[in-house]
Amino acid sequence: MGQRLVQLLDPHPDFEIAALTASEDSAGTSYREAAKWRIDTPIPGHVAEMTVGATEPEAVPDDIDLLFSSLPSSVGEAVEPDFAEAGYVVSSNSSNFRTDPDVPLTIPEVNPDHVDLIDVQREQRGWDGALLKNPNCSTITMVPPLAALEEAFGVERVDVSTLQAVSGAGYSGVTSMEIIDNAIPHIGGEEAKMETESRKLLGEFDGTEVEWLEADVAASCNRIPTLDGHLENVWADLAMDVSAEEAAEAMATYPSADLHSSPDPLIKVFEEPDRPQPRLDRNREDGMQISVGGIQETETGIQFNTLAHNTLRGAAGASILNGELLLEKGYI
Amino acid sequence: MGQRLVQLLDPHPDFEIAALTASEDSAGTSYREAAKWRIDTPIPGHVAEMTVGATEPEAVPDDIDLLFSSLPSSVGEAVEPDFAEAGYVVSSNSSNFRTDPDVPLTIPEVNPDHVDLIDVQREQRGWDGALLKNPNCSTITMVPPLAALEEAFGVERVDVSTLQAVSGAGYSGVTSMEIIDNAIPHIGGEEAKMETESRKLLGEFDGTEVEWLEADVAASCNRIPTLDGHLENVWADLAMDVSAEEAAEAMATYPSADLHSSPDPLIKVFEEPDRPQPRLDRNREDGMQISVGGIQETETGIQFNTLAHNTLRGAAGASILNGELLLEKGYI
Amino acid sequence: MGQRLVQLLDPHPDFEIAALTASEDSAGTSYREAAKWRIDTPIPGHVAEMTVGATEPEAVPDDIDLLFSSLPSSVGEAVEPDFAEAGYVVSSNSSNFRTDPDVPLTIPEVNPDHVDLIDVQREQRGWDGALLKNPNCSTITMVPPLAALEEAFGVERVDVSTLQAVSGAGYSGVTSMEIIDNAIPHIGGEEAKMETESRKLLGEFDGTEVEWLEADVAASCNRIPTLDGHLENVWADLAMDVSAEEAAEAMATYPSADLHSSPDPLIKVFEEPDRPQPRLDRNREDGMQISVGGIQETETGIQFNTLAHNTLRGAAGASILNGELLLEKGYI
Amino acid sequence: MGQRLVQLLDPHPDFEIAALTASEDSAGTSYREAAKWRIDTPIPGHVAEMTVGATEPEAVPDDIDLLFSSLPSSVGEAVEPDFAEAGYVVSSNSSNFRTDPDVPLTIPEVNPDHVDLIDVQREQRGWDGALLKNPNCSTITMVPPLAALEEAFGVERVDVSTLQAVSGAGYSGVTSMEIIDNAIPHIGGEEAKMETESRKLLGEFDGTEVEWLEADVAASCNRIPTLDGHLENVWADLAMDVSAEEAAEAMATYPSADLHSSPDPLIKVFEEPDRPQPRLDRNREDGMQISVGGIQETETGIQFNTLAHNTLRGAAGASILNGELLLEKGYI
Incomplete structure (x- = not known):
């Protein structure tokens, strides 16, 4: 890092x-x-x-x-x-x-x-x-698309599953014997970080304090044999009926910042159902862009996949x- | 196969x-x-x-x-x-x-x-x-623990994310260029299979027809660089308040069948939070046992991880x- | 390609x-x-x-x-x-x-x-x-350092073992089931290519025909789970006694060409014994440089490791x- | 271990x-x-x-x-x-x-x-x-076929390149960041072990001391992303002209020992040119058999590939x- x-x-x-x-x-x-x-x-x-x-x-x-x-x-x-x-x-x-x-x-x-x-x-x-x-890093990967949904439609619940790269654990954090031909469904402390940090980030600051977003966030974190790039499957229950197209539009048009390292757009929305993929998309815009795909309607909201470079955008x-x-x- | x-x-x-x-x-x-x-x-x-x-x-x-x-x-x-x-x-x-x-x-x-x-x-x-x-195969991996929950507490909603092995696509289904240092967040037709088959399996047969389980099931399917063994993160909303211990008990005691290839118990429940793992657990009981771990309470039910050998138990x-x-x- | x-x-x-x-x-x-x-x-x-x-x-x-x-x-x-x-x-x-x-x-x-x-x-x-x-591609990886040795000291015999990336077989050439947690000690036709092409490349053109280098070249070719970059272990018997330092000097100073895509120097010589490595060194100089390391004296010549990007420098x-x-x- | x-x-x-x-x-x-x-x-x-x-x-x-x-x-x-x-x-x-x-x-x-x-x-x-x-472990992998050649024809020189599994370095010896999509052409001390131990093993014991085999042995050791099973490419210069068939026969008929853990035969000789492979062959005979393939004549002897399970047969x-x-x- x-x-x-x-x-x-x-x-x-x-x-x-x-x-x-x-x-x-x-x-x-x-x-x-x-x-x-x-x-x-x-x-x-x-x-x-x-x-x-x-x-x-x-x-x-x-x-x-x-x-x-x-x-x-x-x-x-x-x-x-x-x-x-x-x-x-x-x-x-x-x-x-x-x-x-x-x-x-x-x-x-x-x-x-x-x-x-x-x-x-x-x-x-x-x-x-x-x-x-x-x-x-795993929080950063999901919050920008969730912010777009929260602003446009209101987010009430989030279930998120992560497929995280080994670099997130540091150079010696994951041994090869642990991860070749394998996946590990646990990263110590990671789920709690995603559940709390995301609600604070999506909360309202009134000049005195931050009121955290009222939403149930439940994370399940997995380590997989990728070098860089965290991929996440997200289910977001929304406060209103939203089509996949509306959700995609909200994400694709969510504004970036006018800062040197901010990409434009902030969120790249893929139409190809098999994107984003860690190796193909983690380096977009010098590794600072958030890539989203697989947007679909569910009974209660939207599901989508999101990806970010964990040691660049994520750290x-x-x-x-x-x-x-x-x-x-x-x-x- | x-x-x-x-x-x-x-x-x-x-x-x-x-x-x-x-x-x-x-x-x-x-x-x-x-x-x-x-x-x-x-x-x-x-x-x-x-x-x-x-x-x-x-x-x-x-x-x-x-x-x-x-x-x-x-x-x-x-x-x-x-x-x-x-x-x-x-x-x-x-x-x-x-x-x-x-x-x-x-x-x-x-x-x-x-x-x-x-x-x-x-x-x-x-x-x-x-x-x-x-x-x-991906349906079989999650249905036994869901059946245990359905029988004991009632299942109302399922969100499931899969981390599926390459053997599930057949010997030549996934090229090495696609999957080394990568994950693919899409398997054609797989999500729909999980969403429909699981509800039929968990439904009631009255002698004439099967009434499918009334539940929202939303799946997100990913291919990762493992050879065998599908790992899945599941969120199950339940019809009553259930502790992680009660859920574990329901799964661990869910009966197996008295058939030659049925394992006993059907479901192995791990207390270690980092299990099951594909390489370590896919071959349990000749590859026929379902392995579950990471059972936790959520606001609306239970989340857990489940694993099965996709070409043995799953095919x-x-x-x-x-x-x-x-x-x-x-x-x- | x-x-x-x-x-x-x-x-x-x-x-x-x-x-x-x-x-x-x-x-x-x-x-x-x-x-x-x-x-x-x-x-x-x-x-x-x-x-x-x-x-x-x-x-x-x-x-x-x-x-x-x-x-x-x-x-x-x-x-x-x-x-x-x-x-x-x-x-x-x-x-x-x-x-x-x-x-x-x-x-x-x-x-x-x-x-x-x-x-x-x-x-x-x-x-x-x-x-x-x-x-x-596998020939290109070893010929520049061999050319440096041939010019300075004379090459009489070459044994070469390759560790080749999957991209060399084309996008669908190697399935994931074949290569995850595995290596394949055979690439059809590759050994013969290395044995003949290298001798023609190192031969003398007299204006009418190319007289191939008189040397025994024996190759053993392996596919391993890397995406890009062929790594090769080479033993070269030389016509005179040569120290590792002299061999390194001959390679490091071997001239490049004055062409747009030629790197300078042509051959990067590493002192670190664990370099070159495919993932760390394949992209040097836009993937056009040859990386050499592990130069050691043997009883009859020199052994060394060489690496090149197989689809860039190699194709x-x-x-x-x-x-x-x-x-x-x-x-x- | x-x-x-x-x-x-x-x-x-x-x-x-x-x-x-x-x-x-x-x-x-x-x-x-x-x-x-x-x-x-x-x-x-x-x-x-x-x-x-x-x-x-x-x-x-x-x-x-x-x-x-x-x-x-x-x-x-x-x-x-x-x-x-x-x-x-x-x-x-x-x-x-x-x-x-x-x-x-x-x-x-x-x-x-x-x-x-x-x-x-x-x-x-x-x-x-x-x-x-x-x-x-890397010495054990090559010595049985070399012993068969030494006994039948006399071995004068050995060049050997290894493709070694990560388990050989112990559970935490190789990090995932080092080896995913990579190979490392150096294992500290390993080359010297292969060069000395093999000559002692193939030497003559006269009741008082072991006279080491007089042969030039030069090893080049590589770590690759396999879990278990060391694969090696070997060139053996022999004291007489030998055909590939004669070499195969010498290896296939080399006697095993009458001990509980000894496999029979000691050496499995493959005719398929793409075998042995680590994942497919490391567990033969409870991981105690040596697998050989790719036997070919060279100008000065024989080249072949050999494989053994490094933590079973090799440790x-x-x-x-x-x-x-x-x-x-x-x-x-």
Whole structure:
């Protein structure tokens, strides 16, 4: 995930990598040594030679405008408040605090107004800095089409089944013995994340707090032998009768954001019933587009399939988009 | 599928392979030549040397008690009635006629009484023989646990997502270029089969006709890179409040049948949240057991995962079980 | 393969797609209909709407400068001479005629002078056009490093084992049932191609004929579950004692060609012992670079691993490079 | 590997599991807890409840006749001599000491006489017990056919390329991110093991020492996405001209041993050019048979493909076979 951040930030027009931090084991070494670069584009040369610092406010230059955090959640829980208190603005992919009432959780194309929860956060916590979260990769994959349906028709219930890629568990998260010729119908903590984060993202922010969407969300999460790209089957019960065509139209026309990393359109709607597919569609629009297909009417709403690149749109790209939102909104 | 039938019938205590038929291209050759044996147990020697006949009543010995049919559905549609009219009893895995009102569709442990629809069939069609169907592999995987829930608590709605193995499409059905590092969210006709067959299987037979279960069933079918074993995520809305423990108990104690190929118990209920898994559990009880896990309460019922071996329990083994039922019930 | 040709030719600075041909079944339809576009970049818009013609000289405009042929070898054998006789210059990837004495077989960075065998060909056959071949994908993968060794030290014997990707067999060539959790130690005809083509490529052209390299070449070809990229283990007995460092130096400095699609350097030499790997290295330099690693001394020479993208460097890209060579040499 | 030992020993007619040991972390717990049972047959009930002891001579009952060791090599190096000195006879799969002059390294069907090196070992080291080794899994796969060729014709040189399954690296040894759609042309230390162990196994024991076979052996080792079964391409230069038929005959008639776990024949020779294949052939004869195919003449000898189940014939089964040999020879 850190590597994807470096890969995306290096050519970014608005951001420049000024410092890198890691755990104590790696602090003091070059990034080339600290990271075991494993993605298929080369490690950016000048970044490779930067010295990695410790992950603590004292070790980071004061004039840094924005920190990106992709820490293990237990570490994020420990150090992110320190950074925010020390005045840093943090865009974080770590799963800690995501459902805290005064921590904004945003997908910039879906609920950009929630970012202003930072004002509440600063007041309550006395921070000069701020902490902004993006959701879990499997949540991001389904929320944009659900937002389109919620806005147009009202969403009352969601059943969602995921077919998740191994990269979502990190480089060593899934062994080959576990997953070749196999699928695993369980990813620890993932179902709860999808069920809570989606309702917060689709909720209303009234300037003081986010009222979560009132909907039953039930997730079933599976790991399958794909490298990248989470595919999800979604059933959405809607508040009114809706045809497949109307649902497709609502998704295809759902507006994107005017941010550097936002794709246009946000949601690609396929007519071919066998799309989207992870290997064919995960890289659309630099891996930032949401692909939807298989839209059908059910007795109580709509079912569809949705796909996103889990380490781009679902993690590193999500944090960077949130950074772009912070810039646009004037928080940095 | 034909190979799996031969593999299972060869050692079967009640049946003996007396004749083999194929399309005209293969008729007249030895089974060894006609079949390109591809499963990992050896081809039975005496079967290998049998001459394959044409698939037409005149080409089959009169004293055959039972025919097993795994024909392409268009062929089954054309020739199965000929055989039944000519006096043969046919246990068929082909998808044609499965939802016809006077064609019994059975899983022997679930709805064995439906087999008596044969009497209605014979009266209506004037057949001396009979035609009995088993359901589609993806339907068989979910129906036993649903039957346990229906009997104990009443099932009102089912959403089901499948993660299906490539063997379900036949030896050449899915190319390697399609499925390595990929998943395909569409299997032609599969969703409709699951939605109709399950309601017929779970319906009531009153001696004259089968009244299908009144329930909304919505399926979403996916192909993934596994060789054998269909895994399914199921949400079942129930007619009463049920705990996960009560649901597990209903499934674990759901009775099996007293037939040679029926496993005991019919349903293995796992407590480990990451089971069942295709590679680890598809071969339980010679591939005839249904494995269930991940049972959880939802707002409106229960969600769970279920797994069965698609070419054993879901196809060849299903037809043979139906043959055993026909024998027990005196139809052969 | 045809799709890869279109993908590479569409943005090519020197070539413009003027006509497309196919078998009679597809002639008359649009390319969009005729091709089932399956690669992960979009089908070029104007090409998609072109009408596909028949594969015969009368159906192709007279003013076409260069034809690319990726026909099945039996078809290539039948029609390629017709085109050459009718005056067309053909750059062909089809395996027919590759070892014919008057048909040049070239890798432009390795044996560009062999292209002048066209003069002999024209004289002997009375053709106004010409027929130029590129070798088989598995041959291309090993010949550049062998050429570096041959030039510097002399190659006397080659044992080569291949780990070949499924795309080499075409979209439907390898079924998923054959290759998931498996490897197949046989690819029909492949070993003979490697053994003959490599010796012709490494041979000397004296202006009249190509004298093949005198060396024992023995290949063993395997299909494995990778999508793209052929990896090969090579043992090369050399005419003198050579250290691993000297061999690496010879390969790393082996000159590339000054052609649009030639990479620089031609051969990337890895020091990391676990590289090259198909997924990580097949796309280097737009899939045109040869990657070598694991260079070690043996009692009689050198062993090393080599990798190339089989459908880019090994097929479509090879034909296009040959087209660039024909242009540079003035044959078109 | 420990699990495979338990799986094979539990039903073994000559051996009974009397004690189990593990590292200090697990000592004192039940085997059920200590082992995370991951193979597809159930954990034997009475073994599951046995308490695991520490891996030190004092913690093991005195009346144990035979110890099986599958320790990490650094641990084996530290403790195996302690056990042998304390009077225990140890059959070990660990890679330490395999090439020590007074440590026998055996494949019972190939070089059973080498086991008497124990007498030399006892004299030199003053041990009451003994230490016997089986070779590495990739070595075992090629040595039986090479032994057949050596005995009949003389082997002078071997080039061997391996396509090894992920289970050879242990349950967590290869991550899914490393190997899906990929191959890795390097396995640390594996090439050296194949080059040395094979020459010791094929050497002559004169009652005092083993004179290694004089032959150049060069190995190139690759990891591919298969679960079990190592496939190898072998080129063997022979001391005389030999036809493919003669080589096949020598292998097919090479004698097996009269031991419980030895298959008959030892080597299955396929005529089909595309066999053996890992998934189809690894389980032949309970995973103990060596499968060979693709036998062809080269300029200097023979090339062929060989396959064995790496965790059965290549590890746990190899150690148990050595235990059976120790029993037959009277060492226990």
